[in-house]
Amino acid sequence: MTQSHAKKPGTAIVTGASSGIGKVYAERLAARGYDLVLVARRQDRLQRIAAELQQRFPVNAEALAADLSTPDGIRTVSERLSKDAAVSLLVNNAGFSTLKPLTQTPDDTIERMIALNITALTALSKAALVAFKDRDAGTLVNIGSGxxxxxxxxxxxxxSTKAYVFLFTQSLQHEVAGTPVKVQLVLPGAVISEGWEVAGGGDLDPLPESIVMTTEDCVDAALSGLDQGETVTAPSLHDASVLSDHVALSATLLQAMFDAKPAERYGLTR
Ligand SMILES: NC(=O)c1ccc[n+]([C@@H]2O[C@H](COP(=O)([O-])OP(=O)(O)OC[C@H]3O[C@@H](n4cnc5c(N)ncnc54)[C@H](OP(=O)(O)O)[C@@H]3O)[C@@H](O)[C@H]2O)c1
Structure with a gap:
C-alpha cells in the first residue's frame, strides 16, 4: 500500500520538540505519517522545524508555543488534547535538569523544574488519558530517565522528578490495563543534547563517549520498543532482566511494608 492510501495514524503532540530528543521524535513521527503539534517555548525554532518537516513529509506540522512550567501553558496543551479528536499520541518529553547541589540551586529553578518535569507531565497525562479513554484509542509516552x-x-x-515519572507512569499502566489505550515509559540513559548545556553541563563533559547515546538512537530504540508492545523501554539497557527484576522486587517490597507489628530489630516485641 502506498503512503497516500495508508490509514493516517492521526496527530502526535510532542512536548519539548524544539531540540534534542523531542526534535528527533517529531522527525521520526512525521516519517511515520503523523500530523504534528510541536510544543516548546521557542516559537521561532518550532516554526522552522514544522516548516522543514512539512517540506520533507506529506504531513501537517504546527508550532504551539507554550511554557509548560506555567498553568497557562499547561492549559493550552490540555485543551488541545481534549478538543482535537485527531490527537492519537502524546509524547511528554519536555524536561530540564540543573547540575547543582540542592543548597546552591535557586528556588525558582527548583519550582520551574518540578512544575515542568512533574506538574505538567501529570496534567497532560491526565488530559491525554481522559481523551483517549473516551475515544477508545491513543498512546501516551512519558520520558523518564535512568x-x-x-x-x-x-x-x-x-x-527525584524522574523517579516520580517512573512510579507515576507505571501506575497509569495499571489504570489503562484491559483498554485499547497504551502507555509507554521511556528511560533514556545519557543522551547527547542541548539539555546538558541547560543543566550547566560543562561538568558532564568528562563522561566517556562509550556511555553517551545519540538522540537518534535513543528515539529509534524507544519507537522500536513501542512497536514491540513494551511498556517500559530503556534504550541503553542491554540486560532487560535488571529492570524487570527491579520492578518485581519493588512490588515485593511494597507488599512487605504492610505489617501491623514493628520489625524485630527495633526491640519492641511485647
Ligand atoms: N539528554 C539526556 O541525557 C537525557 C537522559 C534521560 C532523560 N532525558 C529527558 O529527555 C527529555 C528531553 O531532554 P533533552 O535531552 O532532549 O533536552 P533538550 O535538548 O534541552 O530539550 C528539552 C526540550 O524541552 C523544552 N522545554 C524546556 N523547558 C520548557 C518549558 N518550560 N515549557 C515547554 N517546553 C520546555 C525545550 O524547548 P524550549 O527551550 O524552546 O522551551 C526543549 O525543546 C527531558 O525530559 C529529559 O529529562 C534526557
Missing amino acids: AGFSPYPGIPVYG
Whole structure:
C-alpha cells in the first residue's frame, strides 16, 4: 500500500520538540505519517522545524508555543488534547535538569523544574488519558530517565522528578490495563543534547563517549520498543532482566511494608 492510501495514524503532540530528543521524535513521527503539534517555548525554532518537516513529509506540522512550567501553558496543551479528536499520541518529553547541589540551586529553578518535569507531565497525562479513554484509542509516552533509579551527585531534584515519572507512569499502566489505550515509559540513559548545556553541563563533559547515546538512537530504540508492545523501554539497557527484576522486587517490597507489628530489630516485641 502506498503512503497516500495508508490509514493516517492521526496527530502526535510532542512536548519539548524544539531540540534534542523531542526534535528527533517529531522527525521520526512525521516519517511515520503523523500530523504534528510541536510544543516548546521557542516559537521561532518550532516554526522552522514544522516548516522543514512539512517540506520533507506529506504531513501537517504546527508550532504551539507554550511554557509548560506555567498553568497557562499547561492549559493550552490540555485543551488541545481534549478538543482535537485527531490527537492519537502524546509524547511528554519536555524536561530540564540543573547540575547543582540542592543548597546552591535557586528556588525558582527548583519550582520551574518540578512544575515542568512533574506538574505538567501529570496534567497532560491526565488530559491525554481522559481523551483517549473516551475515544477508545491513543498512546501516551512519558520520558523518564535512568537518573530516577538512584541518587546521582548534583541532580537531587532532577533525579527525584524522574523517579516520580517512573512510579507515576507505571501506575497509569495499571489504570489503562484491559483498554485499547497504551502507555509507554521511556528511560533514556545519557543522551547527547542541548539539555546538558541547560543543566550547566560543562561538568558532564568528562563522561566517556562509550556511555553517551545519540538522540537518534535513543528515539529509534524507544519507537522500536513501542512497536514491540513494551511498556517500559530503556534504550541503553542491554540486560532487560535488571529492570524487570527491579520492578518485581519493588512490588515485593511494597507488599512487605504492610505489617501491623514493628520489625524485630527495633526491640519492641511485647
Ligand atoms: N539528554 C539526556 O541525557 C537525557 C537522559 C534521560 C532523560 N532525558 C529527558 O529527555 C527529555 C528531553 O531532554 P533533552 O535531552 O532532549 O533536552 P533538550 O535538548 O534541552 O530539550 C528539552 C526540550 O524541552 C523544552 N522545554 C524546556 N523547558 C520548557 C518549558 N518550560 N515549557 C515547554 N517546553 C520546555 C525545550 O524547548 P524550549 O527551550 O524552546 O522551551 C526543549 O525543546 C527531558 O525530559 C529529559 O529529562 C534526557
